[in-house]
Amino acid sequence: MSGALSGEAKAIDSGFYNGSHVCNGALTLDDWEFRQEGSSFDVFFRKTTASSFQKLELVAQDTDGGLLLVDRRGRPWIAVRFGQNGDSLQGRWLTGQGKPQSDCEPFTLSRSESAKARMDRHFGLLGEAHPTVETVRTVAEEQQKLPPIDLLPDLDQQAYRQRYAEAAPSFWRRFYDAERKRLAELPVAPPDARDRAVEEMRAVTSLTLAPEGSLDRNGAARQAALDFLRIVADRLAASGRPLEALPGDTLCERMSTFGSIDVERLELAVGLPVEYWDRAFTEDLLQKAQSCKDGRTIGRLLSQSYPDIEKRRKAALWLREERERLLALPLTLTSFRDTNGLQLSRDELRRNDVSRMAYDRFLGAPLETRRTEMEQAAARELQEVFGGDSLKSLPLNEARSQCDRLVGTPWGNEALSRLHKTCTGMAEDYVARSVRQVFQEQVGRIEAAPRTFAGLEANNWFLMGTGDVRGIYPPTALVTEFNGKVADARAEAVRIATGEVDKAFAAADPVSDVTTSPLLQCGRGTIPSHESLRPLVQACQEGSRALAARRDELRCQEALKASGGGSGLLDAAIRPKAAAGNSFRVRQLVCEAARQKVTVTFPTSGMLWWSKQYVEARLPAERGRDQVRALRWLIEPVADAKGEWAISRLESKTGEVALPFPEDSLLPCLARQSLCR
Structure with a gap:
C-alpha cells in the first residue's frame, strides 16, 4: 500500500475539515x-439523530479522477478531491466496488479550526455567567455540530x-433559571x-x-419552554389581555419537528397553555x-385528553378567582390567620x-408578594401586642402560649x-x-436598702x-450579672x-421561751443557703446553739434544785432492774426530762430503817386539760454497788397516763435524750 500513497495528498498541509453529506x-x-x-484520514460521521460518531481510518491513493480513500483491507469508501490550496474537500461516498452510492x-x-480550538471557543460561550438569548441560540447551533472528542489530542x-x-x-440551568425570573418580572x-x-x-420557546x-x-429543555410559556400566559391573563395562540397555518410545520406527540408538545406547538x-x-x-401529516394522531390525542384539558381549565379559572379574592383581603393578622397564610385548604x-x-402556579407563586406583605403586617400587630400593656397581668411563663391564640396552630x-x-x-424577647426590668428594679431597691439584717x-x-417575674426562672447569665451588681452591697x-x-445572741435572756426578735430566730433556716450569705448563716447557727445550751443549763440547774434529791442521790445512777447493768445517771435524767417538760422529783416516806425512796415523773398536762398526770416508782439501793439504785416497782399512777411503750421504759427513755412519745 505504501507505494500507492497519494502524491496529491502530500502537497496539502495536515488539517481538519467539517461539513455534512446526505444519504437516503x-x-x-x-x-x-x-x-x-502517510496521506491518512480519520473520518468521523454521525446522523443528526444519533448521539455518537462512527469512525473510519482511511488512506489516500491517487486515481485519474483525484483521490480514493480506502481502509487497511483496500476497501474503497470515498472518492475525494482537494480544493484550491486544500481549503476544501469535494467527495462522493462509494460502494464496496468503488462505484458512487446512488x-x-x-x-x-x-477546512476548519482544530477540534481543540472549536471546543475552546465553545467553552467560552458555556462559561458566560449571564447568557443572552443570542448566546443561547449560538450554543444550541454549535452543540449540533461539535467535533468528536476523539479528534482532540490524546492527553486532552x-x-x-469531563469539562x-x-x-x-450548568450553562443551560443558568439560562433557564435566569429566564424564568426575567419573564416573571418583565412589565x-x-x-x-x-x-x-x-x-x-x-424567542425562548423556539422549538x-x-x-x-x-x-x-x-x-429538561421542554419543561423550561413550557414554564416560559405558562409564566407569560398567566401574567397576561391576570392583566386582562390574554395571550393569543401562534398562527394556525404554521401548526403542521411546528408539529413536524416532534418525533412523538403528547399534550405538552402540543402546547408548545400551539403556543398557548391548555388552561386557556x-x-x-x-x-x-x-x-x-x-391537514397535518400526523393529523389523525393529533385528533386522537385531543379526543382522549379533552376531559383532562377541560378539568385543568376549570381548575385554573377557579384558582384565579380565589386569587383575586385573597388579594382583596386587608393586610391584617386576622386575614393571615384565617386564610392559613393566604392558602387554600386541602x-x-x-x-x-x-x-x-396548578395550585403552585396560579395561587402559590402569584400570591407570594402579597403573602409576604400580609405576614409583615401580621408581625407588626404581634409586635404591638408584646410591646403594649395587654399582657401586664399575664404570668410570664404563659407568654409563648399566646402565640397559639394569636396565630393559631401551624x-x-x-x-x-x-x-x-x-x-x-x-x-421570648418580651419575657427577657x-x-x-424586674432585675433592674430589684438592683435599685437593694442599692437603696440599709446594709443591715433588717435590710x-x-x-x-x-x-x-x-416572685416578681411571674412563673419564669431568670436565666443563669442574668442571675450572674445581678449577683455581680449587688455583690458589694450584699457583702x-x-x-x-x-x-x-x-450581739443579739450574746445579750439574749436564756430563760425566756419567747424570742420575738428576728435576729434570735435567724438560726431556724429562714436565710437562704447562698454562698455569699454563709457567714451570716453560720453566725445564726452558732448563736442559736450557744443560746440553747445556756438555756438548757439553767433549766437543768433549776430542775435539780426542784427535784428534792440530795447531792448523794443526784450523783448516783439508776438501773431499770437490780440485775440490769445499763444504768443511767440521775442528774442526766432530771435535766433531760426538764428539756421535754417532764418534772422529775424524789419524794420519800417513812423514817430511819422504814424510810422509802421514790422517783416520780410528772408529765405535762394534755392540751385543754389541767389534770395531773404522774408516775411514781419505788427505788432501792443496789447491794454491793455503791451509788447505784434500781427500780423496784411502779408504786402509783396519778391521772390518765397512756404511754405508747411500757411504763418502765419512761425513765430510761428520758435519761437517754430520746423523744418519749
Whole structure:
C-alpha cells in the first residue's frame, strides 16, 4: 500500500475539515482530520439523530479522477478531491466496488479550526455567567455540530470530556433559571411592553432553542419552554389581555419537528397553555390539525385528553378567582390567620380537582408578594401586642402560649409556622425584657436598702427574687450579672448583719421561751443557703446553739434544785432492774426530762430503817386539760454497788397516763435524750 500513497495528498498541509453529506435523505455530519504524513484520514460521521460518531481510518491513493480513500483491507469508501490550496474537500461516498452510492449526494467539506480550538471557543460561550438569548441560540447551533472528542489530542480527551459534561448542563440551568425570573418580572403593560414580553417568550420557546437544537429530545429543555410559556400566559391573563395562540397555518410545520406527540408538545406547538383552551378553541385546533401529516394522531390525542384539558381549565379559572379574592383581603393578622397564610385548604383543592402543580402556579407563586406583605403586617400587630400593656397581668411563663391564640396552630403550614416562630421569638424577647426590668428594679431597691439584717430580710437577702417575674426562672447569665451588681452591697450587709446577730445572741435572756426578735430566730433556716450569705448563716447557727445550751443549763440547774434529791442521790445512777447493768445517771435524767417538760422529783416516806425512796415523773398536762398526770416508782439501793439504785416497782399512777411503750421504759427513755412519745 505504501507505494500507492497519494502524491496529491502530500502537497496539502495536515488539517481538519467539517461539513455534512446526505444519504437516503438523512443529513449526516462530518468531521475529518487529514494527516500529510502517510496521506491518512480519520473520518468521523454521525446522523443528526444519533448521539455518537462512527469512525473510519482511511488512506489516500491517487486515481485519474483525484483521490480514493480506502481502509487497511483496500476497501474503497470515498472518492475525494482537494480544493484550491486544500481549503476544501469535494467527495462522493462509494460502494464496496468503488462505484458512487446512488442514494448519497456529492458533498463538500470546508477546512476548519482544530477540534481543540472549536471546543475552546465553545467553552467560552458555556462559561458566560449571564447568557443572552443570542448566546443561547449560538450554543444550541454549535452543540449540533461539535467535533468528536476523539479528534482532540490524546492527553486532552478525558479532561475535555469531563469539562463538557459539567459545563453544558450548568450553562443551560443558568439560562433557564435566569429566564424564568426575567419573564416573571418583565412589565406586561402598556401594550408595547406586553408585546416585548411576548416576543421574548416566543424567542425562548423556539422549538430549536435547546441543547443540541431540539426540544423534542430533551425533557429538561421542554419543561423550561413550557414554564416560559405558562409564566407569560398567566401574567397576561391576570392583566386582562390574554395571550393569543401562534398562527394556525404554521401548526403542521411546528408539529413536524416532534418525533412523538403528547399534550405538552402540543402546547408548545400551539403556543398557548391548555388552561386557556376552551371548547371552541379546541374544536378549531382539531380541525386545523387534520391537514397535518400526523393529523389523525393529533385528533386522537385531543379526543382522549379533552376531559383532562377541560378539568385543568376549570381548575385554573377557579384558582384565579380565589386569587383575586385573597388579594382583596386587608393586610391584617386576622386575614393571615384565617386564610392559613393566604392558602387554600386541602379539602377545597380536592373538591375542585386542583393539582399541586396548578395550585403552585396560579395561587402559590402569584400570591407570594402579597403573602409576604400580609405576614409583615401580621408581625407588626404581634409586635404591638408584646410591646403594649395587654399582657401586664399575664404570668410570664404563659407568654409563648399566646402565640397559639394569636396565630393559631401551624400543623405543617409553612406560612403560619414562620409567623408562629416569629411570634414565639417576640414572646421570648418580651419575657427577657420583663425579667430584665424586674432585675433592674430589684438592683435599685437593694442599692437603696440599709446594709443591715433588717435590710437583708426585707429585700430577699439581696438575692434576685423570682416572685416578681411571674412563673419564669431568670436565666443563669442574668442571675450572674445581678449577683455581680449587688455583690458589694450584699457583702457589706452580711458583715454588718453578722455583727448584729452576734450581739443579739450574746445579750439574749436564756430563760425566756419567747424570742420575738428576728435576729434570735435567724438560726431556724429562714436565710437562704447562698454562698455569699454563709457567714451570716453560720453566725445564726452558732448563736442559736450557744443560746440553747445556756438555756438548757439553767433549766437543768433549776430542775435539780426542784427535784428534792440530795447531792448523794443526784450523783448516783439508776438501773431499770437490780440485775440490769445499763444504768443511767440521775442528774442526766432530771435535766433531760426538764428539756421535754417532764418534772422529775424524789419524794420519800417513812423514817430511819422504814424510810422509802421514790422517783416520780410528772408529765405535762394534755392540751385543754389541767389534770395531773404522774408516775411514781419505788427505788432501792443496789447491794454491793455503791451509788447505784434500781427500780423496784411502779408504786402509783396519778391521772390518765397512756404511754405508747411500757411504763418502765419512761425513765430510761428520758435519761437517754430520746423523744418519749
